[in-house]
Amino acid sequence: MSRIRLLPDTVASQVAAGEVVERPASVVKELIENSIDAGARKIEIMIHRGGISLVRVVDDGSGMDRDDALLSLERHATSKIRSAADLQAIGTLGFRGEALPSIASVSRFRLTSREPNAIAGTEIIVNGGKLDIVRDGGEAPGTQVEVRSLFYNLPARRKFLRSENTESRNIEHQIHLQAIGHRQIGFTLVRDERLVFQLPAAATLSDRIRDLYGQSLLERLIEISGNASFKIQTSGFIGQAGLSRQTRAQQLFFVNGRAIESGLITAAVREGYHTALMKGQYPVTFLFLTLDSGAVDVNVHPAKREVRFRDPTAVRDAIVFSVRQTLERGRIEWQEKFRAPASSSLTEIKIPAPAMAQPQLEAAVGPENVRGRYRPAEFAPPPRFVPDNRRKSAAGVDPDTTRRTATVPQQFQIIGVLNKLYVLMENADGLVLVDQHAAHERILFEELRRRMEEQGVPAQRLLLPQTIDLPPRDADWIDRNMSILQKMGIGIESFGPNTFKIDSLPSFLNVSDPTQFMRKVIDDLKSASNSSSAMRLGEEMIAKTVCRHAVKANDPLRYLEVEKLIQDLLECDLPYCCPHGRPTMIQISLAELEKKFGRKV
Ligand SMILES: Nc1ncnc2c1ncn2[C@@H]1O[C@H](COP(=O)(O)OP(=O)(O)OP(=O)(O)O)[C@@H](O)[C@H]1O
Ligand SMILES: [Mg+2]
Numbered sequence: 116m117s118r119i120r121l122l123p124d125t126v127a128s129q130v131a132a133g134e135v136v137e138r139p140a141s142v143v144k145e146l147i148e149n150s151i152d153a154g155a156r157k158i159e160i161m162i163h164r165g166g167i168s169l170v171r172v173v174d175d176g177s178g179m180d181r182d183d184a185l186l187s188l189e190r191h192a193t194s195k196i197r198s199a200a201d202l203q204a205i206g207t208l209g210f211r212g213e214a215l216p217s218i219a220s221v222s223r224f225r226l227t228s229r230e231p232n233a234i235a236g237t238e239i240i241v242n243g244g245k246l247d248i249v250r251d252g253g254e255a256p257g258t259q260v261e262v263r264s265l266f267y268n269l270p271a272r273r274k275f276l277r278s279e280n281t282e283s284r285n286i287e288h289q290i291h292l293q294a295i296g297h298r299q300i301g302f303t304l305v306r307d308e309r310l311v312f313q314l315p316a317a318a319t320l321s322d323r324i325r326d327l328y329g330q331s332l333l334e335r336l337i338e339i340s341g342n343a344s345f346k347i348q349t350s351g352f353i354g355q356a357g358l359s360r361q362t363r364a365q366q367l368f369f370v371n372g373r374a375i376e377s378g379l380i381t382a383a384v385r386e387g388y389h390t391a392l393m394k395g396q397y398p399v400t401f402l403f404l405t406l407d408s409g410a411v412d413v414n415v416h417p418a419k420r421e422v423r424f425r426d427p428t429a430v431r432d433a434i435v436f437s438v439r440q441t442l443e444r445g446r447i448e449w450q451e452k453f454r455a456p457a458s459s460s461l462t463e464i465k466i467p468a469p470a471m472a473q474p475q476l477e478a479a480v481g482p483e484n485v486r487g488r489y490r491p492a493e494f495a496p497p498p499r500f501v502p503d504n505r506r507k508s509a510a511g512v513d514p515d516t517t518r519r520t521a522t523v524p525q526q527f528q529i530i531g532v533l534n535k536l537y538v539l540m541e542n543a544d545g546l547v548l549v550d551q552h553a554a555h556e557r558i559l560f561e562e563l564r565r566r567m568e569e570q571g572v573p574a575q576r577l578l579l580p581q582t583i584d585l586p587p588r589d590a591d592w593i594d595r596n597m598s599i600l601q602k603m604g605i606g607i608e609s610f611g612p613n614t615f616k617i618d619s620l621p622s623f624l625n626v627s628d629p630t631q632f633m634r635k636v637i638d639d640l641k642s643a644s645n646s647s648s649a650m651r652l653g654e655e656m657i658a659k660t661v662c663r664h665a666v667k668a669n670d671p672l673r674y675l676e677v678e679k680l681i682q683d684l685l686e687c688d689l690p691y692c693c694p695h696g697r698p699t700m701i702q703i704s705l706a707e708l709e710k711k712f713g714r715k716v
Contacts, residue, residue, distance in 0.1 A: 125244035128190055128220035129269065134417035135217045138276060139166025139265055140285035141418060142222075145214035146260050147293045150174035152195065152207045153258065156316065157301040160290060164307070165282030167265055167273075175257040178230040181237040185249065188226070188241060190216045204408040208373060208419070215260075220244030221272070222265045228258040243268040287311070288364065291327060292374035295367055295401055298323035320351060324401060328365075331707075332399070337445035339402065339437055347406045347433040353384075354399035355445045356391030357691045357698035365399040370411055372403075375422050380404075383431040387438025390560070390658060391689050393696035404430065442689065450685055452702075453527045453542050529677055535669045538677055545705035551672060551680060553693035555665040558683045560694040563623065563657045572604030572653075575622035583630045584614050589637050603653045605636070658694035 122130070136142060143160060150158045153176030163169035179187060186192045193212030196202060202210070218224060219241040229236025229252070238252030266273040276282060283306060294302045298317040305311065317323035325333045336352040351369075360366075368380045380402070388398050412423040424430045527547070530539040538549040566572055585593065590613040593600070600607050604621030617629050626632045636656060672680065684690045684699060692698050709715040 124190065125220055128216045128244050131190065131213055132217035132221045133272070135213055136221060136265075137418070138285060139170055139282050140289045142166065142170050142218055142262050142265065143172065143286050144289050144293070144418070145209070145218065146170070146172035146262075147290070148208035149214065149260075150176050150258065151293070151297055151300065152209055153177045155257065155300060157303075159303040159305070160286075161305045162283065162286055162307070165276075165279030166286050167276060167279065167282060168263060170262045170265070170286075171259065173257065173259045175255070178233070178236070178257050179228040180230055180233065181249070184226060184228045184237045184239055187215050188219055188239065188246070192216075202414055205413050206408060210414070211419075216244075218262055221267075221269055223263040223267065225261040225263075226258070227252040227254045229254055229256050231256040292367060294327060295320070295323060296369050296372055296374050320401065324352065334704075336399070336401070337441050337448070339441045340444055344429065344433055346410070347404060347430060349402065349404055349433060349437040351401040351403040353402065353438060353441055355449070355691065356388070356442055356689050357696070357700075359392055359396035359398055359696065361396065363397050366397050367401050369403045370413075370422050371405060371408060373413065373419070373422070376420050377422070379424070379427055379431060380434060383434035384438055386431075387435045388442065388696075389439075390654070390694045391442060391692050391696055396696060402434070404434075406430075446689060446691075449691060452544050453685055527681070529674070529681065532672065532677060535671050538681065540681065542702075544702055545708060546703040547700055548703070549681060549684070549700045550693075550698070551670075551677070552665055553697050553699040554680055554684045556693040556695075557687050557690065557699055558680070559665055560654075560657055561687050561689075564654055567603060567653045567657070571602045572621045572623070574604040574606055574619040576606075576619045577617065577629060580616050580618035581629045582610055582614055582616050583633055585634075585637070587613055590615070592637060599653060603656055605633075607633070654694075 135145065139162070143162070143166060147158055147160070150172060153174060155174035155176035157175050159171075159173045161169065161171040161173075183194070189212075191212045193210060195207040195210045195212075196205065215226075220243065223243075224241040225238070226241075227236055227238045233256075235251045236254050236256075238248070238250050238254075239246070240248040266276070287304065287306075290302060290304055294300075294314055298320055301316045302314045303310070303312070312327070314323065314326050317326060321333055321336075321338075324336070333352075335355055335358045337355050339349050339351050339353060363381075366381065366384070368375055368377055370377075384398055384400055384402065385392060392398055410425045412425070413419060415421055415423045527540050527542040530541060532538050532551070533548075536551060538551055538554075540547040540549065563572065593607065593615060594609070597607065604619065604623075605617065606619030607615050607617050610616040615633075617633060620626050620629060620632070691700055706715070
């Protein structure tokens with residue numbers, strides 16, 4: 116007796132639905148993508164109870180006639196591809212011809228659709244995959260899909276749904292993705308009868324980001340610049356160094372307009388940020404990749420959430436390159452703010468600063484050098500700060516070729532030091548707070564890194580060379596990385612199987628127990644950098660050791676030292692975060708202050 120049977124269509128659809136429709140957000144995704152493919156200019160989404168009791172998506176796209184509307188609910192019915200060859204170069208978001216029948220098989224489903232010039236539209240009602248009603252319907256041109264009681268016929272699936280709030284949040288995230296990816300389309304979301312947002316079609320991506328996330332986020336983003344190759348274009352925005360999140364929620368990637376998740380892109384972005392990112396933090400990205408549609412396979416994931424690149428290394432390199440370039444440009448823009456004349460707000464203060472603020476400042480800054488403090492208006496404004504190096508450039512040195520030693524003058528004023536830790540400054544934008552410890556870390560880090568790149572870290576001989584025995588794996592690691600370690604100022608050589616002799620250490624370190632230090636270096640570095648370059652290894656080591664050397668919080672600095680610190684910081688490649696990715700400075704703009712004081716709403 117034969118035991119193999121063909122599944123009835125409804126069951127087959129429910130099986131397929133298991134892959135495509137995981138939760139209400141998947142329904143929202145599929146319906147929006149259909150609307151986008153249909154050329155909609157406006158898409159309205161309405162949800163009830165986390166989308167579990169209702170998802171409704173209304174668009175003003177091409178609509179369908181009755182035959183197509185009926186066909187759209189058949190499995191493997193699609194208008195988007197015709198042959199296997201079309202799969203090589205997919206230009207639409209959908210192509211599998213599965214979404215609608217899958218959704219209709221696990222919900223109470225209603226579709227109405229009307230082509231722009233048709234006199235009447237069509238209404239179709241399907242319950243749990245069973246076609247119940249087909250009739251004329253009088254809706255506006257476009258398509259409206261209503262999905263009620265998701266998984267009502269699959270209680271096991273329903274149990275896997277999370278709370279209504281969580282499901283709502285998933286849906287919102289999904290709509291954010293689509294809205295960022297398709298700024299030319301207007302999006303409206305109504306949740307439980309309340310308007311969550313109404314986004315007008317946006318002329319630029321920055322407009323869309325502002326509409327969705329607000330001006331303050333936009334101000335902390337840098338527009339991506341610098342394409343690595345003609346074949347792979349990168350565009351969009353990324354957060355400036357120091358801006359990060361604890362989750363991936365604001366890490367948005369698009370490949371040819373499709374929102375995707377990708378370990379490869381995540382890692383490449385991380386690499387691009389390198390020391391500009393704290394451990395365990397995620398950068399904010401609105402990253403768009405555009406490449407030939409033949410160079411990506413979108414047919415690898417049932418929910419079309421992932422893609423495969425034909426040349427993953429090229430994609431990775433392109434992203435690393437453009438993230439680096441962009442951060443570098445961000446640095447230059449940031450520095451501009453310190454070059455523009457600082458605003459004259461200080462001179463407008465009509466009353467002297469409260470006396471109680473003074474002892475603290477004096478202790479930190481030193482009485483002989485208090486020129487940056489608050490002072491009443493009748494005093495002349497404190498002199499603008501002009502670093503020494505201007506004199507050098509005035510003497511005929513081309514400032515471009517000697518960026519490190521000669522730059523245009525920076526314009527900022529040091530107001531004082533708060534709590535022996537935070538330097539308060541004023542620049543063109545308003546108030547700047549600098550964490551002197553983090554700032555010093557960044558300066559030391561870049562200084563040591565430069566030395567390492569140029570001539571290797573200076574080493575200091577040990578009075579007594581030490582030997583160290585290591586487990587085989589660590590010994591192997593040392594063998595492989597010996598020359599890098601030497602470049603980093605660690606004089607180490609083989610001294611028998613699994614035994615090594617250390618006879619010098621980097622001179623900037625103050626190590627009391629060299630063998631213990633070596634074990635720590637190995638532990639720290641082994642995990643950090645399996646595949647990274649030699650220099651990266653050195654950077655890691657520097658980043659790990661720098662901290663101990665940097666000016667500690669609460670080390671009182673004299674005014675001149677503070678001034679030098681700030682000057683050095685602004686000359687760094689990535690001045691706004693320490694080598695561990697913590698911010699070194701925080702800007703509080705005058706606009707923000709005005710808002711806080713209720714001067715502006
Ligand atoms: N909102 C809409 N407006 C106009 N036509 C639509 C709309 N939604 C679906 N269709 C039509 O119905 C067809 C089937 O839609 P469905 O989502 O099931 O498959 P698909 O989009 O082709 O592929 P995929 O399963 O990958 O989403 C589409 O190819 C399209 O022709
Ligand atoms: Mg579709």
